[in-house]
Amino acid sequence: MAKIRLFIDHPLAQGQAVPLGPDQAHYLSGVMRQSPGDEIAVFNGRDGEWLARIEQVGKRGGSLLAQAQTAPQMNPPDLWLIFAPIKKARTDFIVEKAAEMGASRILPVQTDHTNSERIRQDRLQAHAVEAAEQCGGTFVPEVGDLQPLSRLLDGWDGQRRILWADEALAGPAQTLAGLARGPWAILIGPEGGWSESERKRLSAHDFVTRVGLGPRILRADTAAVAALALWQAQLGDW
């Protein structure tokens, strides 16, 4: 984990030259005191992890040379996380944890009781990248733009099932035991919980499975991590 790992949106292959943007060049030279000849780990979300040698690095930019693949590309299971943004720190946290725990896509939605009306998609995407850099992952989940839950459901492909965490349902979480593998999305509500019309609509869809997360009310960020853990252990790659 001490090793420097950078996400770089550029093809990676044996002997591939990789340009560095100003931010990454500054991070490597200014912050991490790296110089030409030093080696770091890089990944692009598609080609696994590569050992790369720093060729040049300066204020305005620099370049790397990909040496050898150090880890194969590892993609998470086909699991999406749909959540209603909450306070900034906890929203950042949900995105970081979802990336760590192997969500393949992260979709912020507006619900009837959503506390926050807007998000900084670019900042959340950067959190997902940083989580992958920190945790040795080779995949970075895409963070979507904020959209109304109703619109998301209007265009929903029923082939993907939704695991609906409903705080009104006090356990048992074991309901996951019977569920079929395949594409899923976990749906976590806002601090304010679900509205009656949302409850009615979600209950009406046959691709939605309602699940409880125990007798204690969990904060939205806790519920997200807990549901991801249960899904990964039962239906995912744990």
Next chain:
Amino acid sequence: MAKIRLFIDHPLAQGQAVPLGPDQAHYLSGVMRQSPGDEIAVFNGRDGEWLARIEQVGKRGGSLLAQAQTAPQMNPPDLWLIFAPIKKARTDFIVEKAAEMGASRILPVQTDHTNSERIRQDRLQAHAVEAAEQCGGTFVPEVGDLQPLSRLLDGWDGQRRILWADEALAGPAQTLAGLARGPWAILIGPEGGWSESERKRLSAHDFVTRVGLGPRILRADTAAVAALALWQAQLGDW
């Protein structure tokens, strides 16, 4: 959740007068703008949740009168969380989440690679109280003082099994399926992972069960929430 909930370390019963300390009095009058006659929810970790009417409230203190029990005392399963403190914010987070997820006791330990040498036990205990206030719980887990893991293990009662999260073991988390109910403790390592001697010792104890948390390396705080979720779903009260 909008309702004001306060933890009060005082017996609660029908018609019981409950004194308010300066901090809680200030919170109620100064911050929450409550005045005599207003009603709040209180709990003491033993007698369930009570509706209490504010009798007097001022700068220096005040008093409540317990009206009626609004929720029975609900204790979590006999599950401890043992963890190595990390950066302040993430340590606070682990305590908050453990309280939310129903750990009955929280024990910070020093390991060979523990990043942090000291904790503020009183501050962490306050986080556990706040989590219970926020999440509708009636129980507050005790947060222990920082102690060396080796000393904790020296005095360990083998009747309580330890679920040892080892990042070196890449899945499957399903190993929990076969585990027996009863008193357990979840053991989460520091960012730096476990030392060889710690691995050797933990592997030697027959009350220790080693478990992996999937193919991606999880931060310590993520691992704590994930392990608590898996235990609660399999062996706890979810």
